[in-house]
Amino acid sequence: MLAVLSVELRKLNRSSAAVLALAGPSLIAFLTFFIVLHARRGTSWDMALQNATGTWAIFLLPMSVTALTALVAQMEHGPRAWDHLRSLPVPRWRIYAAKAICVVALIVAMTGLNLLLAWGSVSAVGAVKPAAAATGALDLSRMLLLNAKVVAAATLLIAIQLWTALRFSNFVPALALGIGGTFFSVMAASAKAGVFIPWLMPINMMAKDAWRVETALALGGGLGLIALVAVVAHLARRDVL
């Protein structure tokens, strides 16, 4: 498995994955800087970082998953590399599992980077304009837990996007699904039914009602993990024509 993972990482390393990984969190950090800088009343650390996490969960996380899964899949669809990969004496599930692991790992890294850059932005505001510096103490463990839940709840969304991107050689179905899902995520963020919609599960980690957090986490994380295993099993078994 390590050999397959190292091959996947080398391929990603020479693709635009790094640019993609930086793009989303950087945009939020940029936005956070100006929001905190121009706030009429002082912004608390918790509020600033929670807003950054919310923006990530509702919009840029699903968009990044869409783009990242499309990139990982098109690395093979583009040069029609599947026949070569699938003809090798390597269990096929490992090839797909390596892709799933890389996508999840990158989303974890991007979520962490989002938090880190947002912290950097808020700190920069304090240095540039002390009067606008964030107030209160930073509860880092709470923030880390919240972000971990956001990623866990995004597992089902990752599984769906990954399957679509790998199943269809044309990137349009995966992009259309991702854009559509993100659109609903933004437009119906507070809808009660949102806990049952994969693209809305990450943002529901910030809901006030405990049942919404628990339901979205169980579905997004628990069902998501099962879905991810099913995705790998299905793709490994099917004939690629």
Add this chain to the structure above:
Amino acid sequence: MPAALETEGLTRRFGARLAVDDVSMTVPERAVYGFLGRNGAGKTTTLKMALGLLRPTAGLVRVCGLDVARDRIGAARKVGALLEAHGFYVNLTGRENLVLTGTLLGLPATEIDRVLEVVEMRADAGRRVGGYSLGMRQRLGLARAMLGAPPVLVLDEPTNGLDPDGIADMRGFLKSLPERTGATVLLSSHLLGEIEQIATHVGVVNDGRLVLEGELARLKADLEPQIVLRTGDDRRAADLLAGHDRSPVATETGLVVALRAGEDADQATAALNRTLVQAGLAVFAIGARDRSLEDIYRRVAVSDQRQLKVEAA
């Protein structure tokens, strides 16, 4: 001779269409087996089943005695493949592409240098594949197929898209492979002339069915000999020979007369010549005609098509 690759009743159906129909073929060890057929005849589908890329609807494939359906990974260890879609990462160099496959196969770095040496690509291995010509990609594909020195090489249309020089290089390379590496080569093509110069064995597939298989030299020898002749008046010569119980056929190169089974070509040539000269016809050229793979192919593939049309009517 034991089989490096064999199929038994191999069948693949795509919906209502039967792409491969009950194909039983045998590729002997150390052979260069030319797998012939028109585009869409079922060659690539058969090769994909041999590589475990497609599941057969019925039948089985064995590679070095290993059933591909039961032990795909064991069988895949015995095969290197060059497929029509190369699947190279164009943003990586030739060497990096080979290293990726080498890593998946668990091979040492020295193996990359070895295969690059075999295909004479060491000098260009550091360049990005995106800048390679089609011929270079084909050679890199061959290098990748040879990683780990598998005993069987499956090559799908290896001369596709190559220029005449590239085809000649590839021909020489493939012809010498069994001797140089001990490998068995199964290559598909629709270029009869190329296969004729490379292959020791051929299999002809037509509309999904294997209509002919065997050692090329033997298949050629089994064809009845033919005499080709050019005269001052081919029409009169044809009429004259028809009167002598012959059935000459006019072709671009002259009249072609098929001999009867067991008839000696030299004696028949002398008799035909005598007949024509005695009738006052000027004979410009006369002699036995070498039988080609195309003759064999036309005989089986075209007659098979005709038979199908008759059955359909």
